[in-house]
Amino acid sequence: MNPTYKKLLDRWLEISALASAAGVCGWDQETMMPPRGVEARAEQEAALSGVIHDKVIDPALGEMLRDLAKNPSGLSESQRVCVREWLRDYEHSIKLPPELVREMARVTSLSQAAWVKARKASDFKAFGPWLERVVALKRREADALGYKVCRYDALLDNYEPGMTVAELDPIIQQVREGLVPIVRAIKGSKIKVDDAILKRGYPEAGQEALCKEMMAAIGVDPTAARLDRSAHPFCCGIAPTDVRITTRYDERWLPQSLYGVIHESGHALYEQGLPAKHYGTPLAEAVSLGIHESQSRFWENFVGRSMPFVRFIFPRLRKRFGKILAGADANSFYRAINRVKPSAIRVEADEVTYNLHIVVRYELEKGLLDGKIKVKDLPALWNERMRSYLGVTPRNDAEGVLQDTHWAQGMIAYFPTYLLGNLNAAQLLHALKRDVHGAEAHIAKGEFAPILGWLRKNVHQHGRRYKPAELIQRATGKPPSAQYFLDYLKEKYGEIYRIERW
């Protein structure tokens, strides 16, 4: 091995191991930590972040990386990928002034607390000044990181490497223009879907056992995973051999845990599918949030809410919840979990309306960043767009502009990755059906290995080797496109709501 490469590898393995340790602490905080441990945990996490940051911005590291990037002869292709991605991480880190990083941590921690209070009181005015400070800092961050066309590009690149507003704008437009009439047509349909069956009171212990059964069924390795509870569900990949997901249970709303766990299991399958032998290098790291979300959405919606999957799961539900399911069948269950109902809240949205929630957020946060939208005008603009795109008027700001924590935490340009995840999942499904013979029959029989195998081969195993768009192109043979998603919706919901022409 090239001796400079070896040195770099050792350093990054150390950095990555420290980041994984921070992952353990973060997971523990959300799931296990006794309440009074919170202040000491903040110290522990700050100390770890500090140590990691110091190691990443070491100029000697940068020098070695630049040398190798210039003279990569003798490096294998995989090693070149690592050098390219390490250099990306290094350049990113050194561009951010330490003073800005500290200020961002301080302000977002306070603004997060202010948001919690403001949402509770549905008091946007109390949160506005904090959001203004966050936006000002995010502008400074974007300027420090640099961009060619607009500030939003710099922030978007944090979550979706290589993606720009110039590429995203037409996608968003296509999604918006495609979805609005679909939502209207479904609203106008004479078919009414009843989801009362999902609210019949499913005992928590039975839900938990069902969730564990589903995790294992779709291929999550239980010797390398855990399922726990937390206030906000998440997936934490400590290593490909140690992935933890969480959920929450609502006895009167079965999908909360069931589809929540299938969603997080999709994330977990991606993390477990990263090549463990490359643990600690970019080859065993997720490439982007839009690809990560494509995996969770793929399993939650494109598999989990499909008729073949319902055929697989319904007998199992009946076994566990026999009496509760009296009078229901696979067909009524399928319709219930696919009920379309425009609502004010993103995290409760069905798969048809979900992306319109993202469109609203994308348009507003872009306006905030380039100064065309003022913070004080947000609530009115929010409600106006919700009415226009979804036909829904939030009852108050808690149900409107204050519902999500992302902006308070400084996560601006994060929302589009949810939308990209949905589009990527639809495109991957299209290609998978082309490549895997009888995919739907496999799903109906609970044979998920061919599905997972295809995702492993085409997505998981590559880590950060290809940028997201290239990954999709290689997996599907086509550049990323929103059309697969819109076609999927029309076919599926045309059948459910008996709409023959859109």
Add this chain to the structure above:
Amino acid sequence: MNPTYKKLLDRWLEISALASAAGVCGWDQETMMPPRGVEARAEQEAALSGVIHDKVIDPALGEMLRDLAKNPSGLSESQRVCVREWLRDYEHSIKLPPELVREMARVTSLSQAAWVKARKASDFKAFGPWLERVVALKRREADALGYKVCRYDALLDNYEPGMTVAELDPIIQQVREGLVPIVRAIKGSKIKVDDAILKRGYPEAGQEALCKEMMAAIGVDPTAARLDRSAHPFCCGIAPTDVRITTRYDERWLPQSLYGVIHESGHALYEQGLPAKHYGTPLAEAVSLGIHESQSRFWENFVGRSMPFVRFIFPRLRKRFGKILAGADANSFYRAINRVKPSAIRVEADEVTYNLHIVVRYELEKGLLDGKIKVKDLPALWNERMRSYLGVTPRNDAEGVLQDTHWAQGMIAYFPTYLLGNLNAAQLLHALKRDVHGAEAHIAKGEFAPILGWLRKNVHQHGRRYKPAELIQRATGKPPSAQYFLDYLKEKYGEIYRIERW
């Protein structure tokens, strides 16, 4: 604040926060981690240890510490304590050559694995060569650390700061000579104690609820603690506000969990009683293992196995396990949990015979270290002493010299701290009864606050302010002595086994 002191404080707070993060990872490994996570976890822990070690041995740190230790004017008394203890930690760390530390980690990791196999097969010959390598490394460690009289002193100081063989030898002798006739007298007593009541099959869920009830009853703050399961019970103090204990359950042996949890709760009370405002400094760190063990033993045996405690707990047991306890009463329960039965296994020993197990280990490991005992002669010497002190012959080496993991892990000079814990606990109990009016009546009523308050004031709040012997002297008004322990046993077991003259 003295600016050099402020710099030192910041550095040590960071080191301590990183050590706490390592504590989270260690706890997680024993309780939560999926099995396949083990290799990645080893990398995470090695990276953290490396970072911490690098920070501790920084020569600039040493220079500042030595300067302040020489010119402490302007420092408060508490600050002087911190400087003294930090310097102790620094000097300790720099004395160990990094090459020796790495070799020790490597060899003990392998010898631990060899020990697991050897114990399973009861094959001392397979383990012997590993123990020889460990002993050789521990000799090098002792030489690197330095000592005045003998190598054992250097290692003992790791666990019991300030303690030496010159002080320990007479204590061990007094304990051995005091205990051997007590054990013989009890063996010769006509009174036979029946403990079948403890083996009646207590459902695990009920045991767990009982354990949580007892933790809270004696004063463990549940908002700053957790109880989980692990193969080997332990207590992990991440911060005074975040302390975790573990246990294991045996439906046919109630004391396994019940007294295990009271024991670990004693450790937890010490950790929670360290002053949280000093978190990250020696003022909020346990002073020694012998003091730590005094707290666990105090609650497990001196409180938990006392008649007043049984009066408190028995009605609660009856509430939970009514039918199972049919025919039993507080008195028979008290006698059952205090049955004395010499056995080959240390961790199953009662409080009378326990310390003799330690005496055997102390005498042998001291001989190993000074070269008077050869590894190959250990099994015979072990069995000979077990016969002579306890009247017990191990059936094989798995039940004999191979039973404990300590030596395999390089923990030589660790065992005596268990014995010191018992002696300290007896002496603390003696002083507590003098100071706290009606202590036994409080215990019988479940009023543990006065007991805990006395321990908080006299032990917990001091952290590493006083060396162990000074701490005992201040708490009890007398220098440490084994007499309290021997007197305690004679009084308690004289009553149980109707022995009027020893």
